[in-house]
Amino acid sequence: MRLGEGERFKTSKKGHRAVHDWPQILEEFGPVVWRHALRILGKESDAADCFQSVMLEAVAISRRKEIRNWPALLKRLATVRSLDLLRARYRHAAVPLPETGLEDPASKRAVDLIDDRDLADQLRLKIASLPHDQAEAFTLRFVHGLSNQEVADTLEITTNHATVLIHRARSTLRDQLSQQQEKSQ
């Protein structure tokens, strides 16, 4: 019988989970963390690193304090660590992302396809350059698909604050992506 998320991972004594629960946690929440990391990072090797560090960090946190909401903790850790890796990647890359390279706009369809493929990388780059709180809120909202209320709960801020962060992040990203697209055309 499958238990509810809240009930299944209720802690025993003073919030310290028994070691044998970890396979269950990996089994149930591993795929969510993995997909999230892969979407943000776009590379399987980076997603694997992120996945491992999230799980180990979750173990460390569970030893220090009681975890009331495992899914929220793991989603937040996955977001934060993915963004950290993303920032590190673009910081160390020191080279701009490749342009589309198509000078001939005759084939509008082809340009659109390549633009769209490039857009995902552009979006990653722009998310990495956002302020940390905005990047976290935007990622949780649009990549994880949480509601504003859930984002607020996960980040432990008010719903209004979460809404403002998401709105600012989206506006910044829209402006920057539009500018980038104009340059490349």
Next chain:
Amino acid sequence: MNEEPPDIVDRALARLLSAPGPQEVPAEVMDRVRHALEGFEVERPVHRNVRLALREQVAWAPLAACMMVIVVGSWVAALHGALFSTVAGQRVLRDGTVWVHYTDGRVVSHPVS
């Protein structure tokens, strides 16, 4: 009919969310994490938290106050010893004189009164 083009952020998100790649955790990654978690448990035994908890239970303020009293008391004692020498001991000789030894090293002799 004019159709409004989709927002550029939505387009980018759509591309990002449809990124190719395994949707399930690859087996080798899962094994690696399981192994790391087992190693983590061995490397960081539970008593580490117990130590931390015990450290938190120490009443640091009274302990610090007690240490302060001891330190200040020893200073006062040392100062007192330096300023006011006291009799450390006496020796009565066969000839009837008494040698009095003071804590500062002085020795004074006088006849038995």
